[in-house]
Structures are given as structure tokens and as C-alpha cells.
Amino acid sequence: xxxxxxxxxxxxxxxxxxxxxxxxxxxxxxxxxxxxxxxxxxxxxxxxxxxxxxxxxxxxxxxxxxxxxxxxxxxxxxxxxxxxxxxxxxxxxxxxxxxxxxxxxxxxxxxxxxxxxxxxxxxxxxxxxxxxxxxxxxxxxxxxxxxxxxxxxxxxxxxxxxxxxxxxxxxxxxxxxxxxxxxxxxxxxxxxxxxxxxxxxxxxxxxxxxxxxxxxxxxxxxxxxxxxxxxxxxxxxxxxxxxxxxxxxxxxxxxxxxxxxxxxxxxxxxxxxxxxxxxxxxxxxxxxxxxxxxxxxxxxxxxxxxxxxxxxxxxxxxx
Numbered sequence: 001x002x003x004x005x006x007x008x009x010x011x012x013x014x015x016x017x018x019x020x021x022x023x024x025x026x027x028x029x030x031x032x033x034x035x036x037x038x039x040x041x042x043x044x045x046x047x048x049x050x051x052x053x054x055x056x057x058x059x060x061x062x063x064x065x066x067x068x069x070x071x072x073x074x075x076x077x078x079x080x081x082x083x084x085x086x087x088x089x090x091x092x093x094x095x096x097x098x099x100x101x102x103x104x105x106x107x108x109x110x111x112x113x114x115x116x117x118x119x120x121x122x123x124x125x126x127x128x129x130x131x132x133x134x135x136x137x138x139x140x141x142x143x144x145x146x147x148x149x150x151x152x153x154x155x156x157x158x159x160x161x162x163x164x165x166x167x168x169x170x171x172x173x174x175x176x177x178x179x180x181x182x183x184x185x186x187x188x189x190x191x192x193x194x195x196x197x198x199x200x201x202x203x204x205x206x207x208x209x210x211x212x213x214x215x216x217x218x219x220x221x222x223x224x225x226x227x228x229x230x231x232x233x234x235x236x237x238x239x240x241x242x243x244x245x246x247x248x249x250x251x252x253x254x255x256x257x258x259x260x261x262x263x264x265x266x267x268x269x270x271x272x273x274x275x276x277x278x279x280x281x282x283x284x285x286x287x288x289x290x291x292x293x294x295x296x297x298x299x300x301x302x303x304x305x306x307x308x309x310x311x312x313x314x315x316x317x318x319x
Contacts, residue, residue, distance in 0.1 A: 012257025016266040019250035022243045024273035028281065029239040037232045041093035044236065046203040051240030052196045060189060067190045074186055081177045081191070082198020088170040089203065095167050098160030105146040105271050107164030112138055112265040114172035119261060130307035131261065137300035138268040144293025145271040175260045178252050188252040265304050269297050
């Protein structure tokens with residue numbers, strides 16, 4: 001699990017950084033859709049996944065039809081991957097509601113620690129000093145970049161904290177299953193298509209009534225309601241084919257080049273990137289703790305890169 005499948009890890013770092021940047025833009029879309037257009041979070045998760053499946057299916061049909069085929073022996077793996085994604089979507093929304101965005105962001109980015117511990121416990125991965133230091137720096141950086149260093153942000157109920165930690169564990173499991181898919185030779189875009197397809201079905205089954213109500217809402221609204229609904233559908237589709245499909249798809253591609261712990265640690269750059277985007281697009285000023293947090297996260301990524309190189313460096317032969 002800790003050995004990249006390619007001799008070009010630099011490409012994996014670039015792919016993983018691109019996916020993280022795309023993920024960071026989702027907060028702008030989700031914030032507007034849930035707060036301004038009053039879209040229920042779980043309903044938004046369902047339609048976002050639905051548009052991802054539709055867009056990716058059409059793209060593969062036009063340019064890579066063979067990638068639509070899924071071998072029978074891989075169906076259970078993709079179904080498990082999809083169930084994990086659906087649970088992650090649901091618990092992430094719940095964590096934000098119970099803990100607030102700052103604490104929820106920190107808790108979900110505990111995933112590198114869960115991944116490293118799982119690799120050490122079940123796959124015999126080595127936890128060197130550099131990797132442990134990188135994980136600790138990333139968690140501290142997330143706390144600073146998201147604002148969770150404030151004691152007031154942590155005044156939440158225990159169930160909220162447990163739910164937030166569960167998002168970190170689920171994201172780690174999502175990454176591990178993606179790595180398993182890559183090791184089995186499943187095309188990353190095929191894996192993404194069927195993972196999101198299964199997640200869409202699971203989310204629909206979980207809250208069927210709310211989903212259908214939101215779909216029929218424009219039928220009972222006036223012209224203003226139609227305009228709002230059109231804007232909502234457009235932004236949801238854009239969220240799906242841009243940050244979501246690009247982020248998750250490229251993340252899965254990156255797992256062919258990087259170990260899961262590395263990919264998850266790079267993903268912890270998301271809060272820092274989101275803060276920069278908010279500065280440019282929303283006029284929010286970066287505070288010193290946010291800048292410091294981003295620096296700690298970057299340092300953690302660099303330490304992990306050094307750890308990867310030290311593992312692969314040839315040992316000198318004994319005379």
C-alpha cells in the first residue's frame with residue numbers, strides 16, 4: 001500500500017495538488033447553494049453526484065467507450081467504494097451542521113493520520129520520523145488555516161466531534177479503496193464513474209422524499225422561483241462537472257502514482273487554498289494564523305516528499 005505504482009511520483013504530486021485545488025473551490029458553490037438558495041445539504045449531495053455520473057458517462061461514451069465496462073469481479077469493490085462515498089457525503093454535512101465549518105474541516109483532514117495508522121497496523125507500512133512529523137504538522141496547519149485554534153470553535157457536543165472524526169476515517173477508507181482499485185488495474189475514470197453511481201443510488205434511498213420534493217419545487221413557484229431554480233440547477237451542474245468530478249477523478253488518478261498517505265496529506269492543503277480563494281473572490285483577508293497554517297501544511301507535504309525519497313533511495317552496499 002505504501003509503494004507507488006509508477007516511477008514518476010512528481011506527476012502524482014502535480015495531479016494531487018490539482019485535485020486539491022479543485023476541491024477547495026467547492027466551498028464557494030456549496031455555501032451559496034445551501035445558504036442563499038436554501039438547498040438541503042443531502043439533496044445537494046445527491047444531485048451533485050447524479051450530475052457527475054451523467055457528465056462522466058457521456059464523456060466516456062464519446063471518447064473512451066471501453067472504459068464504461070466494469071468487470072463482474074470488481075462490482076463489489078465499486079459498490080463498497082460508493083457506499084463509503086455516500087456515507088462520507090452525509091457525515092460531512094452533519095459534521096458541518098454540528099461542529100461548524102472550521103472544526104469540521106480540521107476533523108476531516110485527520111484522514112492522513114488514520115491512513116498512516118491503518119497502513120502500519122494492517123499492511124506493515126513503516127512510520128518514520130519524517131512521516132509522523134508531516135502528519136502532525138498537517139493537522140496543526142489545518143487547525144490554524146480553518147480557524148479551529150479558537151477555543152470557542154470547539155464548544156460542541158461529543159456526538160459532533162465523533163461524527164467529524166468519522167469523516168476523517170471515511171475519507172481515509174475512500175482513499176484506501178481507491179488505491180485498491182488502482183492496484184487491481186481498474187481505470188481511474190471507470191472507478192470514479194461507478195463509485196459515484198453507487199453513491200448516488202445510496203443517497204437517493206436514504207432521503208428519497210426530500211429529493212423528489214426539491215425536483216418538483218419549481219412547479220409550484222412563480223417566475224422568481226423558476227429563476228432561482230434555474231440558477232440552482234446550473235450551479236449544481238457546474239459544481240458537479242468542475243470541482244467534484246475534477247477533484248475526485250484526479251485524486252483517483254493520482255493514487256496510481258502516490259501512496260494513499262501521501263495523497264491524503266496533500267489533500268490537507270485544501271483549507272489553505274480555500275482561504276486564498278476567499279481572499280481573491282470574496283474579499284476575505286488572510287489572517288496571520290491562516291498564513292502560518294498554510295505554511296505548516298506545505299512544510300508537512302515537503303517532509304512527506306523527503307520521506308518518500310529516503311525510502312526509495314538505494315542503500316550503499318557493504319564493502
